[in-house]
Amino acid sequence: MGHRLAPRDLNTANFPQLRGYCLANYVTDEHFRSRLGNDPDADPLATAALWASVFGYATSWSDLDWIREATSLPIVLKGISHPDDVRKARDLGVDGVYCSNHGGRQANGGLPALQTLPKVVEAAADEIPVLFDSGVRSGSDMVKALAMGATAVGTGRPYVHALAVGGEDGVVHHLRSFLAEADLLMAIDGYPTLDRLRAAGLERLH
Numbered sequence: 001m002g003h004r005l006a007p008r009d010l011n012t013a014n015f016p017q018l019r020g021y022c023l024a025n026y027v028t029d030e031h032f033r034s035r036l037g038n039d040p041d042a043d044p045l046a047t048a049a050l051w052a053s054v055f056g057y058a059t060s061w062s063d064l065d066w067i068r069e070a071t072s073l074p075i076v077l078k079g080i081s082h083p084d085d086v087r088k089a090r091d092l093g094v095d096g097v098y099c100s101n102h103g104g105r106q107a108n109g110g111l112p113a114l115q116t117l118p119k120v121v122e123a124a125a126d127e128i129p130v131l132f133d134s135g136v137r138s139g140s141d142m143v144k145a146l147a148m149g150a151t152a153v154g155t156g157r158p159y160v161h162a163l164a165v166g167g168e169d170g171v172v173h174h175l176r177s178f179l180a181e182a183d184l185l186m187a188i189d190g191y192p193t194l195d196r197l198r199a200a201g202l203e204r205l206h
Contacts, residue, residue, distance in 0.1 A: 017051050020044035026051055064092050076131065078102075081116040083123035086130075096129040099150070114145065121149030121202075139181025146194060147201025 016022045026032045027047060035050055036043075067075055077089050078098035089097050099120045101113045113134035124130050132145045133154035142153045155178070162174035191197040 017055075018048050020048050023047055023051060061088065061092065064094070068093075076129075078131075080120060081111065081113060083119045086120050086123035090124065090128055094128065096131060096151075097124060098131040098133070100132065100154075101134045114148070117145060117148045117150060139178045139183075140185050142178070143182050143185050143197065147197050149198060149202055 023044075032050070032054075035054075036046060064075070074095035076096040076098055077085075077094050078100055079102065080086055080089060080097040080099055081101060086097055097120065099113055099117050101110050101116075113132065117130075117132055121130050129151035130149065131152050131154060132150035133156060136142055136145065136153055136155040137158055142155070145153045158178070159171050159174050162170040164170075166173065186192070186197055191200065
């Protein structure tokens with residue numbers, strides 16, 4: 001569950017945080033800045049080193065106890081793709097799991113998240129919600145994941161592209177198009193509601 005250098009990062013020398021870039025989210029956070037003890041703009045190397053020390057830490061199952069003590073917010077574990085991990089997370093009292101391979105961003109190869117989704121949903125046993133992302137590029141992709149039991153579906157890069165091209169209006173247009181495609185596909189296939197879609201999808205999977 002930690003953030004590590006991957007072969008792709010090393011091959012492209014693309015880990016900008018260690019060079020002092022892509023840190024705006026952190027240096028604008030009062031708690032992160034308080035740990036620096038100085039002006040982060042004056043010492044970018046110290047800022048990068050603090051970022052690496054905080055986010056380079058690999059978490060484990062035992063850290064859930066600390067997380068639970070630190071917040072009253074719901075805890076949803078992302079990157080879950082094996083049913084054994086779902087059952088363990090459920091037994092440890094998490095509020096949900098997020099079936100995701102992070103869009104293949106770090107690993108050069110691995111199982112597609114959509115392939116692992118049915119077993120993740122089965123292991124969740126309707127006791128905790130299963131969120132899903134990775135490779136969702138259209139309304140049709142969203143419908144497939146919902147039909148396979150996902151509680152909700154996330155999309156990453158497409159709306160970022162829409163934001164870059166058209167700003168807020170671009171994002172609104174993208175999301176409307178996304179939902180319109182999903183509605184049209186469900187109507188053509190004869191599923192007037194999400195409940196009907198999920199029931200038919202899960203029936204086929206079993």
